[in-house]
Amino acid sequence: MKLVAPCPPAQIDEGSAAAIEHVDRPFAETAPSCLIQGPGAVKKIAVPHRYRALCLFEITNFVILRRHLGREEAERLIPSFIRVIADQSPDIRLTATGRATAELSFECDDPEHASRTVDLLRSCLPLMGVGGGSYPVSTRFGLAVAPGRNCDELRLIEAAEAALDEARSQDPIVVRDLSCAELAFDRLAMMRELPRAIARGEMFIHYQPKVHVRRQKVASAEALLRWHHPTHGLIAPGDFIGVAEEAGEIGALTLWTMRRVIEDQKRLAAAGHDIPLFLNISGMLLADAAFVAEACEIVSGSDAKLGFEITETAVIRDPESAIRHLQNFARIGVQLAIDDYGAGLSSLAYLKQLPARELKIDKMFVLQLTSSNRDPLIVRSTIDLAHALEMEVTAEGVETPSALALLSVMGCDMVQGFLISRPVALDALLTFLHEDAHLTSGVGGLSPFARPESFWKRA
Ligand code: C2E
Numbered sequence: 001m002k003l004v005a006p007c008p009p010a011q012i013d014e015g016s017a018a019a020i021e022h023v024d025r026p027f028a029e030t031a032p033s034c035l036i037q038g039p040g041a042v043k044k045i046a047v048p049h050r051y052r053a054l055c056l057f058e059i060t061n062f063v064i065l066r067r068h069l070g071r072e073e074a075e076r077l078i079p080s081f082i083r084v085i086a087d088q089s090p091d092i093r094l095t096a097t098g099r100a101t102a103e104l105s106f107e108c109d110d111p112e113h114a115s116r117t118v119d120l121l122r123s124c125l126p127l128m129g130v131g132g133g134s135y136p137v138s139t140r141f142g143l144a145v146a147p148g149r150n151c152d153e154l155r156l157i158e159a160a161e162a163a164l165d166e167a168r169s170q171d172p173i174v175v176r177d178l179s180c181a182e183l184a185f186d187r188l189a190m191m192r193e194l195p196r197a198i199a200r201g202e203m204f205i206h207y208q209p210k211v212h213v214r215r216q217k218v219a220s221a222e223a224l225l226r227w228h229h230p231t232h233g234l235i236a237p238g239d240f241i242g243v244a245e246e247a248g249e250i251g252a253l254t255l256w257t258m259r260r261v262i263e264d265q266k267r268l269a270a271a272g273h274d275i276p277l278f279l280n281i282s283g284m285l286l287a288d289a290a291f292v293a294e295a296c297e298i299v300s301g302s303d304a305k306l307g308f309e310i311t312e313t314a315v316i317r318d319p320e321s322a323i324r325h326l327q328n329f330a331r332i333g334v335q336l337a338i339d340d341y342g343a344g345l346s347s348l349a350y351l352k353q354l355p356a357r358e359l360k361i362d363k364m365f366v367l368q369l370t371s372s373n374r375d376p377l378i379v380r381s382t383i384d385l386a387h388a389l390e391m392e393v394t395a396e397g398v399e400t401p402s403a404l405a406l407l408s409v410m411g412c413d414m415v416q417g418f419l420i421s422r423p424v425a426l427d428a429l430l431t432f433l434h435e436d437a438h439l440t441s442g443v444g445g446l447s448p449f450a451r452p453e454s455f456w457k458r459a
């Protein structure tokens with residue numbers, strides 16, 4: 001089987017000797033690198049791709065295979081699958097995300113191209129010859145494709161997760177094309193549809209844990225809202241919270257979220273994980289007496305452990321009523337955290353007056369912690385300042401073990417970020433907490449870096 005994605009002759013890099021590859025590859029024809037034929041070989045050429053694809057893959061019959069093949073051989077399936085693809089198509093970046101799961105990311109020409117690539121990957125899996133070819137490996141794939149190199153990473157990941165979820169009940173390959181969502185859904189249309197979205201059950205919540213570094217335990221989790229639109233797919237809060245504020249819908253949306261989070265907190269507590277759940281409260285709501293009254297009524301009527309994350313800018317807008325309202329919340333047992341610290345205007349005068357026990361350093365300082373000169377200084381002094389004010393510090397956006405190591409040395413109390421867990425559905429949070437409880441009892445007293453790699457690398 002030969003040949004390749006079409007590519008304009010002008011872009012051929014004839015001189016790239018390192019790019020010469022042989023074409024006895026089952027899926028070379030649609031694989032993301034662009035190949036041209038030579039005598040018995042092909043040359044790979046650099047072609048700018050217009051789309052990014054992220055594909056989550058899982059072996060659906062892993063448990064059965066393990067029973068037949070034994071644990072060791074079964075656990076070699078994903079690594080050998082990765083080796084096969086890496087050999088065939090070096091431009092696909094692969095990560096094993098579990099015993100039976102992997103993540104593939106690559107650039108492609110369009111969603112159709114991405115889909116063909118995944119189709120071919122799937123069809124070449126039986127070639128792996130598991131157990132001498134007698135045990136077929138069955139698989140499913142969730143693929144998300146978005147235009148441009150600078151597409152929203154989080155959106156891509158969550159769309160791929162949603163596609164994999166769908167693949168569990170439908171076809172073995174489900175594709176989500178995010179380009180349609182971007183093209184057609186403008187703010188006005190969103191404003192019109194938002195009120196109905198709650199009633200139609202299109203909103204849902206994902207939770208992202210915050211881990212206490214010294215105690216080695218999940219201390220709490222943050223609720224992050226998502227909108228699953230029937231035709232536009234997954235919409236991230238960054239795209240609709242501002243619209244909800246503008247449309248006057250943010251109060252209703254937040255009260256809906258609060259009721260849901262209370263139910264979910266009760267479920268966690270009933271499962272033996274009675275940790276507080278934090279929700280984000282828009283600044284404009286802090287000055288809204290009617291909202292505050294209703295929120296207080298909902299919270300006091302429940303015995304759930306709740307926290308609110310608020311930004312400092314929210315307080316600066318109307319300090320008097322915001323501080324009064326925050327004190328009302330604190331009085332009824334709501335824990336308060338200052339969100340996005342350092343990203344907006346900061347005022348030490350207000351910081352001192354807020355009944356908050358937690359300060360979250362904005363991820364813009366944490367993401368570049370180990371590559372910038374100034375960010376570590378800012379983070380260090382923020383940690384010292386918060387401790388002087390008797391607050392605990394959370395660093396959000398912790399993506400790498402080196403950032404975690406530095407934060408731990410700096411005395412940061414809690415960490416949150418993709419290294420530990422992406423925002424996940426409640427059931428996945430429950431599994432995470434359950435595993436964490438086992439891990440904690442097993443590693444008591446060890447440093448955070450003594451935790452197994454699998455703990456810090458969640459899908
Ligand atoms: P936020 O409160 O600052 O939440 C953190 C954002 O960073 C989340 O994005 C989260 O998914 C993302 N994040 C977490 N860990 C990492 C990491 O390691 N690296 C990177 N690059 N990003 C990470 P998300 O879920 O898209 O939320 C965006 C914003 O939308 C939130 O920022 C929050 O301000 C707002 N939001 C979300 N849910 C609600 C809500 O229910 N009400 C209100 N008012 N705002 C909400």
Ligand code: CA
Binds near residue numbers: 222280309339
């Ligand atoms: Ca937040």
Ligand code: CA
Binds near residue numbers: 360362
């Ligand atoms: Ca934040």
